[in-house]
Amino acid sequence: xxxxxxxxxxxxxxxxxxxxxxxxxxxxxxxxxxxxxxxxxxxxxxxxxxxxxxxxxxxxxxxxxxxxxxxxxxxxxxxxxxxxxxxxxxxxxxxxxxxxxxxxxxxxxxxxxxxxxxxxxxxxxxxxxxxxxxxxxxxxxxxxxxxxxxxxxxxxxxxxxxxxxxxxxxxxxxxxxxxxxxxxxxxxxxxxxxxxxxxxxxxxxxxxxxxxxxxxxxxxxxxxxxxxxxxxxxxxxxxxxxxxxxxxxxxxxxxxxxxxxxxxxxxx
Amino acid sequence: xxxxxxxxxxxxxxxxxxxxxxxxxxxxxxxxxxxxxxxxxxxxxxxxxxxxxxxxxxxxxxxxxxxxxxxxxxxxxxxxxxxxxxxxxxxxxxxxxxxxxxxxxxxxxxxxxxxxxxxxxxxxxxxxxxxxxxxxxxxxxxxxxxxxxxxxxxxxxxxxxxxxxxxxxxxxxxxxxxxxxxxxxxxxxxxxxxxxxxxxxxxxxxxxxxxxxxxxxxxxxxxxxxxxxxxxxxxxxxxxxxxxxxxxxxxxxxxxxxxxxxxxxxxxxxxxxxxxxxxxxxxxxxxxxxxxxxxxxx
Numbered sequence: 001x002x003x004x005x006x007x008x009x010x011x012x013x014x015x016x017x018x019x020x021x022x023x024x025x026x027x028x029x030x031x032x033x034x035x036x037x038x039x040x041x042x043x044x045x046x047x048x049x050x051x052x053x054x055x056x057x058x059x060x061x062x063x064x065x066x067x068x069x070x071x072x073x074x075x076x077x078x079x080x081x082x083x084x085x086x087x088x089x090x091x092x093x094x095x096x097x098x099x100x101x102x103x104x105x106x107x108x109x110x111x112x113x114x115x116x117x118x119x120x121x122x123x124x125x126x127x128x129x130x131x132x133x134x135x136x137x138x139x140x141x142x143x144x145x146x147x148x149x150x151x152x153x154x155x156x157x158x159x160x161x162x163x164x165x166x167x168x169x170x171x172x173x174x175x176x177x178x179x180x181x182x183x184x185x186x187x188x189x190x191x192x193x194x195x196x197x198x199x200x201x202x203x204x205x206x207x208x209x210x211x212x213x214x215x216x217x218x219x220x221x222x223x224x225x226x227x228x229x230x231x232x233x234x235x236x237x238x239x240x241x242x243x244x245x246x247x248x249x250x251x252x253x254x255x256x257x258x259x260x261x262x263x264x265x266x267x268x
Numbered sequence: 269x270x271x272x273x274x275x276x277x278x279x280x281x282x283x284x285x286x287x288x289x290x291x292x293x294x295x296x297x298x299x300x301x302x303x304x305x306x307x308x309x310x311x312x313x314x315x316x317x318x319x320x321x322x323x324x325x326x327x328x329x330x331x332x333x334x335x336x337x338x339x340x341x342x343x344x345x346x347x348x349x350x351x352x353x354x355x356x357x358x359x360x361x362x363x364x365x366x367x368x369x370x371x372x373x374x375x376x377x378x379x380x381x382x383x384x385x386x387x388x389x390x391x392x393x394x395x396x397x398x399x400x401x402x403x404x405x406x407x408x409x410x411x412x413x414x415x416x417x418x419x420x421x422x423x424x425x426x427x428x429x430x431x432x433x434x435x436x437x438x439x440x441x442x443x444x445x446x447x448x449x450x451x452x453x454x455x456x457x458x459x460x461x462x463x464x465x466x467x468x469x470x471x472x473x474x475x476x477x478x479x480x481x482x483x484x485x486x487x488x489x490x491x492x493x494x495x496x497x498x499x500x501x502x503x504x505x506x507x508x509x510x511x512x513x514x515x516x517x518x519x520x521x522x523x524x525x526x527x528x529x530x531x532x533x534x535x536x537x538x539x540x541x542x543x544x545x546x547x548x549x550x551x552x553x554x555x556x557x558x559x560x561x562x563x564x565x566x
Contacts, residue, residue: 004368012356103352107410109318110346111369114338263319 092176167244274324299464345411349422497540
């Protein structure tokens with residue numbers, strides 16, 4: 001790991017990270033604020049205005065009555081896919097392929113740092129920044145819940161939700177990162193690095209929309225993560241986390257290996 | 269110091285370098301000549317470890333360029349042919365970053381300051397705002413500031429004005445005196461001629477001529493373009509063994525051995541000389557021998 005490079009990554013991308021941290025924290029706070037302990041009437045009234053298929057697609061159809069369930073379905077059901085995915089796509093592109101494409105990667109390689117070390121640092125920044133995002137969300141979630149509805153949030157389940165959502169996002173991040181390492185051209189990297197997560201997202205959304213499309217969910221990484229199943233204690237957190245963690249490691253190792261051996265098109 | 273043996277690196281478009289062989293001794297300045305896409309940059313790309321070879325081996329200080337790239341870089345300075353920096357950084361910030369990446373921060377501060385002063389590099393602004401000439405200067409400072417033993421320079425003066433080109437040539441000559449090993453890829457005959465001990469001419473990925481003779485030829489025989497006010501005494505020139513070629517009425521190209529220039533001046537002092545120009549085209553002539561047709565078309 002190269003510390004100067006990690007610091008440069010931080011400096012380059014801190015604004016991007018903060019935008020997502022702030023935006024997602026506000027969303028989480030608003031959703032907790034919308035919770036009505038006496039029932040979820042107000043929210044369901046609002047949802048009834050929307051077409052049923054849309055409500056299903058967004059995963060809002062089965063809203064649990066408790067606060068934790070409320071958060072799980074409204075926040076960890078839809079928003080947790082979309083926003084971090086955008087973050088991963090932008091960051092993944094910035095960390096490697098952008099510099100390869102515009103040639104500035106040559107600056108890094110003219111210093112006594114191996115490709116392995118450089119790519120490891122870049123991937124590490126991806127994972128650390130996602131971890132930071134979820135730590136903040138965890139703190140915000142617990143903090144806002146405690147101040148508005150003392151003792152109502154099931155902290156253990158909320159932790160499990162956050163942990164698996166964090167690992168899921170890291171997996172998506174690593175997919176973007178992987179293609180950023182594979183390709184030398186920003187457009188190709190985006191085609192796959194953004195295309196695949198978006199496909200996962202669409203599969204998951206359409207899969208929830210109608211029974212006939214339910215098979216699509218099988219092909220989506222996002223389906224591994226199911227907020228409501230975690231709430232009901234039906235999900236095997238250890239298994240899910242392991243699958244995500246192994247996928248992350250494989251993609252990371254693959255990124256490094258491919259980058260290590262490939263030809264860089266630097267017009268040196 | 270630098271050794272390339274049977275190096276072949278093919279690109280998918282059929283270009284690349286083929287069976288390249290050359291060596292650069294420690295303390296030597298080696299020039300790589302050739303026009304666009306002849307293989308100069310690919311040669312440097314191979315030495316920098318950006319691209320692995322299909323065949324053959326390239327080493328610097330005995331270390332394999334592809335496998336030991338990071339170790340080699342400890343003592344290597346590099347000027348890229350296509351200037352690309354982190355555009356959103358400030359110049360000083362970038363130089364600091366590069367120094368940190370190299371892990372040497374304090375030791376070489378003086379060298380860096382001297383280089384900045386020498387090339388009049390503007391250090392405050394953002395890199396994206398710099399002119400192309402400033403960027404070229406930044407590349408030079410970046411390559412030399414850690415006082416490396418080996419330098420790989422791709423078109424190092426391409427964007428410099430003549431005054432800065434001269435300063436760059438001086439820098440190369442100083443570094444050479446200090447025992448640095450330098451490889452320069454360039455299309456400019458002047459700077460190659462003034463700095464390099466040996467020259468290789470690359471054409472379509474092959475080295476077509478490589479020896480000291482190229483350099484020696486240009487050192488041995490000097491050529492001058494002379495314009496006379498009246499028809500000169502050609503017999504006198506002939507008698508002292510100078511070669512001459514009539515270019516136009518009273519216009520001659522006169523050639524003299526490197527150690528007979530003072531004699532030539534004495535002989536010419538008897539004539540009415542209007543113009544006396546040094547014709548430093550020798551290397552270019554050799555170059556044109558291989559590239560004549562293309563160059564004339566262009």
